[in-house]
Amino acid sequence: MEQKRTTIALAHLATTSQFEAFEKAATLVDLATALQVLLSYTPLFTSSSDLAFVRTLTETPNNPQENHELLEVIDITSDLKLLVDSSEVVIDQRWQTLELHMQSESGKYHFQPNSTSLLLSWVQAMTRKLSSQGAIDQAAGLHALVEEDSRFQKWWDTVLVPFNYINAQGFTIDLLKFEFEDGQAESDRAILIISTLFKNSVDSVHPPFLKFLKSCDKELLYDIVRNPQLPPITTNRQLRLYNDLITNLFGASSMKEESVPLILDTYQKYPQPNVRALESIQATLSTISLSYESSDLHTLANSVNAALSFPLSFTNLSELTSLSADPAKQETFFSGIIDSLTSQSASAFLSQTSKLKPALFPNVTEESARKLVMSRLLSLRLYSSMEVSPDDEDMVVEHFWTCFKMATNGSKNRGELNAAYRALKMLSPPSQRVKDLLAFVDAVDELFKYSIYFKRGTPLKPIDLLSIDDLQIIAQKILELNNNAYESPEEIYQLLTQLSLGLQATVPPKVDITCLCIVSSLAELDFEFAYDTTNSLFESESNIVLKSKWDTFFQVAKFTSPDWIDTETPTEVIQQQMSLLGAIVGIAPTKHVQDVVSQWNMFDTELSLREEGDEEGNFSQSNTQSARSLDQRLARSLASTAAELLNEGNGLQVSNLLTSGLDWAIGASRK
Numbered sequence: 005m006e007q008k009r010t011t012i013a014l015a016h017l018a019t020t021s022q023f024e025a026f027e028k029a030a031t032l033v034d035l036a037t038a039l040q041v042l043l044s045y046t047p048l049f050t051s052s053s054d055l056a057f058v059r060t061l062t063e064t065p066n067n068p069q070e071n072h073e074l075l076e077v078i079d080i081t082s083d084l085k086l087l088v089d090s091s092e093v094v095i096d097q098r099w100q101t102l103e104l105h106m107q108s109e110s111g112k113y114h115f116q117p118n119s120t121s122l123l124l125s126w127v128q129a130m131t132r133k134l135s136s137q138g139a140i141d142q143a144a145g146l147h148a149l150v151e152e153d154s155r156f157q158k159w160w161d162t163v164l165v166p167f168n169y170i171n172a173q174g175f176t177i178d179l180l181k182f183e184f185e186d187g188q189a190e191s192d193r194a195i196l197i198i199s200t201l202f203k204n205s206v207d208s209v210h211p212p213f214l215k216f217l218k219s220c221d222k223e224l225l226y227d228i229v230r231n232p233q234l235p236p237i238t239t240n241r242q243l244r245l246y247n248d249l250i251t252n253l254f255g256a257s258s259m260k261e262e263s264v265p266l267i268l269d270t271y272q273k274y275p276q277p278n279v280r281a282l283e284s285i286q287a288t289l290s291t292i293s294l295s296y297e298s299s300d301l302h303t304l305a306n307s308v309n310a311a312l313s314f315p316l317s318f319t320n321l322s323e324l325t326s327l328s329a330d331p332a333k334q335e336t337f338f339s340g341i342i343d344s345l346t347s348q349s350a351s352a353f354l355s356q357t358s359k360l361k362p363a364l365f366p367n368v369t370e371e372s373a374r375k376l377v378m379s380r381l382l383s384l385r386l387y388s389s390m391e392v393s394p395d396d397e398d399m400v401v402e403h404f405w406t407c408f409k410m411a412t413n414g415s416k417n418r419g420e421l422n423a424a425y426r427a428l429k430m431l432s433p434p435s436q437r438v439k440d441l442l443a444f445v446d447a448v449d450e451l452f453k454y455s456i457y458f459k460r461g462t463p464l465k466p467i468d469l470l471s472i473d474d475l476q477i478i479a480q481k482i483l484e485l486n487n488n489a490y491e492s493p494e495e496i497y498q499l500l501t502q503l504s505l506g507l508q509a510t511v512p513p514k515v516d517i518t519c520l521c522i523v524s525s526l527a528e529l530d531f532e533f534a535y536d537t538t539n540s541l542f543e544s545e546s547n548i549v550l551k552s553k554w555d556t557f558f559q560v561a562k563f564t565s566p567d568w569i570d571t572e573t574p575t576e577v578i579q580q581q582m583s584l585l586g587a588i589v590g591i592a593p594t595k596h597v598q599d600v601v602s603q604w605n606m607f608d609t610e611l612s613l614r615e616e617g618d619e620e621g622n623f624s625q626s627n628t629q630s631a632r633s634l635d636q637r638l639a640r641s642l643a644s645t646a647a648e649l650l651n652e653g654n655g656l657q658v659s660n661l662l663t664s665g666l667d668w669a670i671g672a673s674r675k
Contacts, residue, residue: 008099011037015102018045027057035062036117037106039126044109046130048137052145059149062123109133114184124150128159135167135179161216162190169213170197173204190220191227198249199233207241208248217249222258225250229266237270243281246270247288260296267292268304272322282312285321303328306363313356315349316341324364331367338365338373342380350386375399385423392430397438403427404441411466414452416445421466444506447499451478455485469507475500476512476520483524490524491533493517515541515549519556526563534560535580542587551591558592561585562603575614582607 010032017026018041030038038061046055110117113136115129127150131143150156167182182193194217201209209217217224228234228249237246250267257263271285289305307324310316317340318324327334338361345353353360354377361373381390382403392400407424416425425445431438448466457464458481472478479496482489489496497517504511518537525533538560541550550557561584564573585604592600 012098014041015045023054040106043129044106132179165212165216166193166197170200191224194220195231202235205241207244225253225257226259226263229263247284250288251291310360310364315344327364334365334367338368342376345380347384387426400427409467414448414466416449440505443502447502454482456481473509475509479520490521493521519553529565547591554592557588578607
């Protein structure tokens with residue numbers, strides 16, 4: 005009965021925080037009972053220093069006696085006296101209530117009265133109770149009572165460290181639930197915490213918790229990566245945490261072969277990995293490769309390296325790793341990479357191509373890859389970065405025409421035409437086709453130095469030249485729009501010749517171009533140029549060549565300058581024109597010979613009148629000789645023409661010619 009009275013008294017002393025008296029009275033009961041009372045009745049927020057006596061209590065042998073006198077140990081207060089100085093019936097009732105409560109508390113917080121280490125069991129139970137009441141920080145002083153106990157240290161490392169860690173992440177969990185429900189095994193506790201860390205976007209493992217993880221079962225990593233409760237890894241923070249776990253646990257894992265496929269699958273499914281994510285994966289794969297090798301690991305490592313080195317476009321890494329099994333997909337993907345190159349990224353790409361192709365695109369042939377790269381470099385105008393061979397000529401020429409058609413001006417020193425020109429210059433030594441195109445560009449460059457257009461108000465573009473099938477049109481425009489251009493028939497002809505090298509057009513005969521210049525010179529009133537050039541043609545070309553241009557020469561022969569209207573045509577000019585008429589008779593069509601001779605008659609009459617009006621007679625002496633020479637030239641031309649007509653059986657035409665007032669021309673002389 006005294007044991008019951010003392011226990012009731014201890015409960016009162018604990019409840020009222022009379023721990024000095026409690027310590028004395030506790031020696032009268034067994035230690036387990038005293039600790040149960042403290043567990044059950046110590047007020048919340050009691051200072052751990054007030055409970056420091058418990059260690060001394062556990063180290064001092066108890067001497068529980070049934071027939072002890074409580075009064076001999078402590079002073080009985082009035083309140084306490086009311087509790088213990090009652091009938092046995094009342095004491096029994098109070099004891100039963102007390103015992104039920106202590107048993108409940110002990111069971112709830114896992115206090116073990118029969119433990120060989122009652123102090124450790126009590127500290128653990130008190131810690132659990134304080135945790136359930138949201139005051140686990142109060143337990144720190146109690147832990148100091150058993151900190152030297154190796155069993156406590158293990159409990160600390162495997163239970164309290166992970167528990168404190170998970171609570172520090174803002175995830176509130178009861179220690180009892182954590183220790184005895186969700187995490188009875190260490191690996192269960194580890195996975196519970198890790199799942200929580202992933203949900204709370206923690207990106208690394210705290211060192212004390214890492215120590216706990218490393219102390220767990222060697223299969224822990226496999227349990228982590230295959231855990232269905234683990235959320236999908238979709239953020240950089242989650243990925244860093246995932247990689248931190250793998251980096252620290254993989255080396256000691258006993259199930260590497262089972263874990264690696266799951267790890268690789270997680271990496272391959274990670275959405276839109278940026279540079280940080282790729283670098284994190286790359287570092288972790290390097291760690292794995294130190295103690296494990298597989299073809300899949302190698303393939304993924306190559307894919308990650310490629311993604312870090314090149315501007316690849318992909319939704320996840322599985323798109324890259326799957327390329328090795330699909331040659332057609334390799335070609336398409338490689339082409340997409342090439343198309344995404346910019347002027348800034350191309351240089352880096354070229355320096356790494358030798359690594360990229362075998363890593364991701366082993367089935368793309370060297371020739372195919374080279375063509376794709378060349379095509380992109382050409383489109384970027386990165387000619388200095390290219391090495392071309394004669395086999396590339398078709399591609400370069402195709403690019404040349406693309407640039408040519410895009411050019412807005414004809415200067416080979418700027419814009420698209422410059423790009424076209426530079427592209428051709430890469431081909432060395434040049435083939436005849438390339439030489440022709442280079443000459444063509446030179447000609448276009450020269451052409452655009454003239455003032456030239458085909459439609460008023462619309463600037464000429466190089467592409468407009470491609471629609472021209474008659475190069476004489478270009479010559480006509482040059483002469484029409486540029487003063488004094490007629491003075492360079494040879495240059496114009498050479499220009500057209502070079503233009504023909506790039507256009508689907510035939511070079512007109514040189515005589516045709518010269519005649520256009522003659523007509524243009526007359527339009528600019530330059531008779532001297534027209535006469536000299538015409539005369540040169542008669543001296544250098546055959547009548548057969550000149551026949552088709554007789555009318556051009558006839559224009560020169562009958563040309564009258566506006567400057568001569570108010571005065572008179574210079575005698576020298578008339579004589580020059582008569583000289584031309586004498587030559588023209590020999591090439592003019594038969595039906596136009598009479599027109600030529602009539603023009604001659606008109607000039608001859610003019611000269612005769614001038615002779616008669618020359619009082620000093622100087623004209624008749626010097627100019628008559630010149631006139632006779634012209635008469636003779638015309639006579640010879642007429643005789644030749646008449647002979648041709650007779651040979652052709654055209655007697656009637658000869659008769660008409662001779663009766664037109666020119667019978668003197670075949671034998672008569674000027675009177």
